[in-house]
Amino acid sequence: MKPKLELRGVWKAFDDKEVLREVDLVVDHHEVVCLIGSSGSGKSTMLKCINLLVSIDDGTILLDGADITAPGVNPNQVREEMGIVFQAFNLFPHMNVIDNITLSPRKVHGVARAEAEEKGKDLLERFGLSDKVVEYPDRLSGGEQQRVAVIRALATEPDLMLFDEVTSALDPELVAEVLDVIRGLKDDGMTMVIATHEMGFARDVADQVCFLDQGRILEHGQPRQIFSTPQEARTQQFLQRIIDAGRL
Amino acid sequence: MSDRSSLDEFGGGPGLFGPPHAPRGREEGTRAALIAFVSTIIFLVVALWAILSSDAWPAVQRQFFNWDHFVEVFPDVLGGFWLDVKMFLFAEIVILAFSLLIAMIRSLRGPAFFPLRALAIIFIDLIRGIPVILLILLLGFGVPALQLPGVPKSALFWGLTALIISYSAYTAEVYRAGIESVHESQRMSARSLGLTQGQALRYVLVPQAIRNVIPALLNGFVSLQKDVALVLILGIREAVREADIYAAKTFNYTGYIAAALLFLAVSVPVARFTDWYTERDRRKKQSVGT
DSSP: OOOSEEEEEEEEEETTEEEEEEEEEEEOTTOEEEEEOOTTSSHHHHHHHHTTSSOOSEEEEEETTEETTSTTOOHHHHHHTEEEEOTTOOOOTTSOHHHHHHHHHHHTSOOOHHHHHHHHHHHHHHTTOGGGTTOOGGGSOHHHHHHHHHHHHHTTOOSEEEEESTTTTSOHHHHHHHHHHHHHHHHHTOEEEEEOSOHHHHHHHOSEEEEEETTEEEEEEOHHHHHHSOOSHHHHHHHHHHHHTTOO | OOOOGGGHHHHSSSTTTSOTTOHHHHHHHHHHHHHHHHHHHHHHHHHHHHHHTSTTHHHHHHHHOOHHHHHHHHHHHHHHHHHHHHHHHHHHHHHHHHHHHHHHHHTOOSGGGHHHHHHHHHHHHHHHTSOHHHHHHIIIIIHHHTTOTTSOOOHHHHHHHHHHHHHHHHHHHHHHHHHHHSOHHHHHHHHHTTOOHHHIIIIIIHHHHHHHHHHHHHHHHHHHHHHGGGGGGGTOOOHHHHHHHHHHHHSOOHHHHHHHHHHHHHHHHHHHHHHHHHHHHHHHHHHHHO
């Protein structure tokens, strides 16, 4: 069986600054991959490249074995198969919760409003937000907004989810509720690529951890191996700083 | 963003920053209003006295503020003004739609849309570079003179077209500023959900953009509401033209004053509304920030 997602020799530079350098990654079906590394190491760009929000300079990205970076590929069709959640929630402020969730199903997938809303409400109920259906985003807490953003991405029924530091903008006491949602998705067997600074969470939830440094995947492996016996000096240094900060 | 009346109490007043019924604050407010009122009255009385007692006043009154002439000219000016209002309403609706279309075209990304984008930019640059009055003359006299079959020859039609084209170029830039003021992450998350560029603009960016530029659009309303009078140069008998005709006949300019009063009666309320709306919007945004 072909892997769900594969990156082969991906390069990306913004102007003169190389952000990704020959990145290789294989993500199997139902696998959870966590990307760790300091800010600016390329985690976020990598996710945006996978979602085709950022075009790559060299290399290929394969989704279910098909090259999605080939010329002539319709990015909208690719994006329909994966969901992405950002650090800054990015809910649409002029729409209430249910409209945020049903916009893409209705307009992109042509689902009838009643059906889309029913499904949206089911998702809201599952994630403990059934009382927020007609609320506007600015009336929700950061944690609630981020959970709605996850549901919005799930509403198009993707089988690959990308998370871009989704808890970094949250107050500490709200982080857990969002991480629990992601744990729930893992139990459902969702394939996920997660960029995160939450090392404890990465250790618990990941099947594979990749340490990024200056645009390269310097080291990858099972969480136990990466967190207990990192091979590279840079990885050791990075993890030591996290431990010193009391975050692991 | 819709119904947040409960947040309004955070915007101003004593609600958040003082006890709910701060008697001191209210008393001071009343006194301030009283002082403002009295000083305004004094100022007006002094100013009026200065004008009315000047040597030139009798002549000014005869030429500009003559009641008999006013009564005689007013019906014609009012009739002309009604045409102004109709022209304004029609033009404004077309402008709001047409300029939004131009702004959306200009906001499309990607090399495939380059020709469309370039066309929009050329249109905006050219039209903004030509004086409105010149455009009115060009179209209003020029096009009918061509005697093209099937092309309207009405001066009113072409005068309005010139106004619509001219104002659309400006209004498109207002919309575009609004679209660009919406954070890039909104476009990105819309695209990440599989929406096309057009859908992202229509459902996500433009609704937020319009909210951001309503004060600027209202400003454009006031401006257009006066500039419709420019079609008088094509001989269209709107308010200023009627006043002009009367002045040419009688050498009395009271008709101009009548027309001015009518324009003011519309534009001042719109200006006040714009201020009120902008202020309310600002408060709303602040209250969300807290």
